[in-house]
Amino acid sequence: MIIVTNKKTIVLFIVGVLAVLLVVSGFIFNRPLNTSEVMNNNPVAKPIDKGSVESKYIAFACNVDWGNEVLPDMLDTLKEKDVKITFFVTGRWAKTFPELFQSIIDEGHEIGSHGYQHLNYSTLDHEKNLDEIKRAENIIMEHTKEKPKYFAPPSGAYNQHTLHAAEELGYKTILWSIDTIDWRKGSTKDIIMKRVMDKEPFPGGIVLMHPMPETAKALPNLIDALREKGLEIGRITDILEE
Template identity: 60%
Template sequence: MVIIINKKFARLVIAFILITLIITIGFVTLRRGNTEVFSNYNYTTVKPIDRGSEDSKYIAFTCNVDWGNEVLPDILETLDKEKIKITFFITGRWAKQFPDLMQQIVDAGHEIGSHGYQHLDYGSLALDKNEEQIQKADEILSKYTMEKISLFAPPSGSYNENTLIASNKLGYKTILWTIDTIDWRAGSTKDVIIDRVLKKDKFNGAIVLMHPMPETAKALPKLIEAMREKGLEVGRVSDVLAE
């Protein structure tokens, strides 16, 4: 028996098969990447925060901690002398390895944020791995703060949709920065760090990113002085977000 198939009908059948295949492969890929689409929440509205209100009287200083044990005491001493509280974003593994220094930061009254458990490239991680890193850090850090931590700064500012979904799901705001001191880069002397910050033109509500580097500790008093001369108070991320 010879079956004659209309060419137009045949093209429609082939197109239907291809579309079905693409949808199936796409679904499997999403599942493997552990990125699920939730019908009751629009995750495109979840964005990282890189500054607070431009009407704020504060500028937030942040210090990301996964190293720098020898420098932290100097930074804490300067902050204590100037009666300033800032935000420390700390990895869970660091807090676990250096509990005494971690406790010292907490006892000084500084705001604690999460930097994840390990200093990884969160922008390349699947949803379950992002959740795992944030949750693991939360379990360690919250033992020191005795309260829910609500701020999360992904290492190196690297994130993807999975990072934002995981952070939001676990009750965090994802925080980036307005001004980067780039103090980890070779050649970042005290004067270079100060210049990188002060050459900016908008400071109200800004978030300044630092690390516990020797030259950063040297630059800190001058940066505090410069902000006060601009009529600003140096504070925490929560201070610039409050308004």
């Protein structure tokens, strides 16, 4: 036990204690929360990789950051087969190729965001994720006049910053159920078909593809094969909002 007999010492002791309390309380109550604390206290929905199993649709998600020479053939096939799908486009692609982008819109396909650039979003902080998604949105809306509802991170790479940024901007983050892996060297139309059909396509599934030459070749047969299984091919909206 400490006994203080000097009045001056008592005063100094009390002042010191109050100063410490003020510093501590200021740190606890007034310091700004960092992003990780905000995310931990406000969990977001996980990315969506499938829709309702009650749906009659399976969705095609075509991610576009290249493939200009292939897209017209894909669009012709989709028109011939009377199919509308979701194209996730990067902002830089839409900005560079506005006429081709407009042709996708004019055909009545759903437009989603693939971010502004084809980056690894899992390495980006909150502000950079926000910036990439918002920049893409601005360019997309110059053509669609409608805000996209869905965001597909390039390569399916994301972190909690990505999910929070997408949710903050009003997006649902979309992944996939079945990957054609059509970008891989050696992917022929038959291999692409096999990769999809071996996964036992199901109602509400999401098939990921890109505008690749072999994908364009496989597309008519793929649509027919899925229809033979009793499935209709549609957009992300078709499997989520029926």
